[in-house]
Amino acid sequence: AHEISLLEDGWNMREYQKLAAEGFWHGGSGVVVLPCGAGKTIVGAAAMAHAKATTLILVTNTVAARQWRDELLRRTNLNEDEIGEYSGAKKEIRPVTIATYQVMTTKKKGVFAHLDLFDGHDWGLIIYDEVHLLPAPIFRFTADIQSRRRLGLTATLVREDGMEGEVFSLIGPKRFDVPWKEIEAQGYIAPADCVEVRVTLTEHERLNYATAETENRYRVCATTATKKSVAIALAKFHENDQVLIIGQYIDQIDEISNDLGVPIIKGDTPVKEREILYNAFRNGEIKCLVVSKVANFSIDLPEASIAIQISGTFGSRQEEAQRLGRILRPKADGRGARFYSLVARDTVDQDFAQNRQRFLAEQGYSYRIIDADDVFTGKL
Known part of the structure; x- marks a missing residue:
């Protein structure tokens, strides 16, 4: 005892x-x-x-x-x-x-x-x-x-x-x-706006995708260059918010981190450094943080209000829920959260996205679909 x-x-x-x-x-x-x-x-x-x-x-x-x-x-x-x-x-x-x-x-x-x-x-x-x-x-x-x-x-x-x-x-x-929505209604988790941003593969990427081995197809479409441009545009649009950019493929998130000039946390980031970066993000010293799937679980970042998911574990509903969960902690000023999921149209990425969203749909969340061009022209 x-x-x-x-x-x-x-x-x-x-x-x-x-x-x-x-x-x-x-x-x-x-x-x-x-x-x-x-x-x-x-x-x-x-x-x-x-x-x-x-x-x-x-x-x-x-x-x-x-x-x-x-x-x-x-x-x-x-x-x-x-x-x-x-x-x-x-x-x-x-x-x-x-x-x-x-x-x-x-x-x-x-x-x-x-x-x-x-x-x-x-x-x-x-x-x-x-x-x-x-x-x-x-x-x-x-x-x-x-x-x-x-x-x-x-x-x-x-x-x-x-x-x-x-x-x-x-x-x-x-x-x-x-149910998630019940706790949201009580004001204990932030309301969330879920947005799927559809991107189109370039001709060259489309050819690569068509000729790729089945097991490599997801990677080809999940790492399309347009996704990087969209993620960067979204991060800039939300420069006054606390933004998490989440991805599966290290070379992809490394590039985004470099292009935006913001820190990154991935599997080989030492625990001490992770804690320092997470704390800086919590305090608002860092406005944007790029993370690999190490951030799927148990990371408490209450101030994060925007998540931009560029790639994930195929069609994992569990991961979708965990990632949305990263931004659901109630905000001090009562703001809602926004969860962007970047999806390559007419590919397995789109099929997986539908499966990923099933769990959240069952929880009462709806996704609105916009085009990458809407992001570039600021129609958010």
Whole structure:
């Protein structure tokens, strides 16, 4: 057992957060589904206050681990000595330990050394952040760690491999779910305007696309030069907003970062540098940030109000939801958010876009479609 309580000092739990935590506590192990920006960490903290036990929190990366730690220090009676970080950088086991999925599933001489260490521990509660990642075979091992209770947190359980049912068998049933629009109506997440910008391949690109191997076709159309021009034009149009440009292909986002003269965060960006850049973005020192898919998960950038998606993981609905979620945190001045998705017309990019948008359509979001020329002429 370990004493944990919430300190509601200058803030109050929202009704749906209470219901989510209670639904989990009274129902038993299971999954809570809430939109990005709706305060899943607070639901986790409330679950910990119910459990009053040693807790293991599994997260996607070190930046997310530190955000959890900061949030727990702010919202609960835990102090720094009671919270450990177990990541590539640090190996601390404390009454509350925050570990990355990656380090848990790293092999040493063919053995999951860290996993055994955690399995030998008596955890009262394990919290799985971004639990929809779990069925990937690597993450599945972590579901075997011994614990009395398990709580999964996610914004979306959809998976393109149809394995979402596995989350329930590994963690437990869905204990709480609320439509995104309902939370938007309560003013807790920003309203979003979703815009699909259709670009046309040049003759040369069209020929390349037609002759490309099937597996390379998406890359050819997703990295069309027109997308770069549109992304740059949009970033300039929104120069007074906090803008995120998100892409899948590193050479593409490198070029955009260079052309705009703005910083970039990608897989090989050191954690320290990521934290510095994210903080500068939060403070408004940086107005535009280019990010690879490392920013899909668990990154708290409350002030981002514009997202420009230039390429993604094929038709992933989960990724679409995560990326929209990056800009849904409510803005201090009540502004809405805008999510641009750049799509090459008459290609697999357009087919994938339709699939990506399905989840958001089910959540009540509608996309309006404009042409690249509308961007160049400022008709936004």
